[in-house]
Amino acid sequence: MRTLKYALLGLIDREPITGYDISKEFEKRIMANFWHAKHSQVYPELKRLLDEELISFELIIQGEKMEKKLYTITPKGHAEFVDWLLQDEPLGVTPKDVFRLRTFFSDFMSASDFERHLHSQLGKHNFKKDYLETSLDKSFKAIPKYGTKEFGDYAVLLGAIMREDSYIAWLKVCLEAVSQRE
């Protein structure tokens, strides 16, 4: 389906960007909440998009001689991106989740081992939720208007928080059920 292709085209369409900054976006910025790719996947894909004439770049010299490539989308690239954006896809496969897999097999664990697992997960998801909520509060004083980049940022960040909330609620229900065994 080449989804990475469209993730890159969209990012570059937002504003000119380097491969390094694209990788950072996937690793720790807002996009990390719904897509990811290592730099070793990003650079070859950028080369491919260049070959397909969907993007172009300008060489920038940073400091004395360090080169960086600032990528810009071409009209052809923009057209392909918007075309993809409007497509309606069937619901994809449910995402894989190792912790749910462990939960499915929880009858092979003692109750105390499973409780330990649940507390550990709860801690991690609470931490992540707090981080996301702080990001939201810092970045948005009000709900951005639809049609702006900020709206996209806001919507996916809110979605990520709601996803964490739901995961945390599920973990608590599991904890409750385990602790109420006789």
Place this chain on the structure above:
Amino acid sequence: MRTLKYALLGLIDREPITGYDISKEFEKRIMANFWHAKHSQVYPELKRLLDEELISFELIIQGEKMEKKLYTITPKGHAEFVDWLLQDEPLGVTPKDVFRLRTFFSDFMSASDFERHLHSQLGKHNFKKDYLETSLDKSFKAIPKYGTKEFGDYAVLLGAIMREDSYIAWLKVCLEAVSQRE
């Protein structure tokens, strides 16, 4: 990380099962809510587990001459599985989500195109949620006790419903925000 290996070992540890039934479990049964693999990935992995002596099989003749392989876990396989089960892993990467990706880029769409997308997603997730809720109601009259296979089934099914609820709630918030633009 070879997670598929442990998914297979766990399933086989639950009760002896054929490769065909494992594939069905990943494609449309309860495991599909948190893991998946095509039969073309399952069969080679089963062969590998055989080589590693973690599982063994018994040939069953179905009808006149159709052969099927009923896999059983070995003591070595059980030990490796339980060892994996107790391990605590860091939170993995956030799952990829194409619809969230499209939402992130929603400023490249007209409001009506984005609304159409949201309604389409809403329909799909509502359908899935209804299906999951029906499954839960049909299979469980009461909350199963911890320590049974049924508890694992129940916990992950409940988690899947909560995940759908949360996704639906997010889609509704987005719809609200788009329709309230001036």
Place this chain on the structure above:
DNA sequence: GAGTACATGTAATTAGTTACATGATTGA
């Protein structure tokens, strides 16, 4: 001067998908 972040790539391997391939059984 040392450590961290910036910046860009390739190579080897593992994971996963799509397509190819074959044949038996069951129920309408």
Place this chain on the structure above:
DNA sequence: TCAATCATGTAACTAATTACATGTACTC
């Protein structure tokens, strides 16, 4: 007898990760 499902596999390809590889710039 026809279609759906049962049942098992391999081949070719795409996607993604881990490891290798190199060098610059900035801050303390």
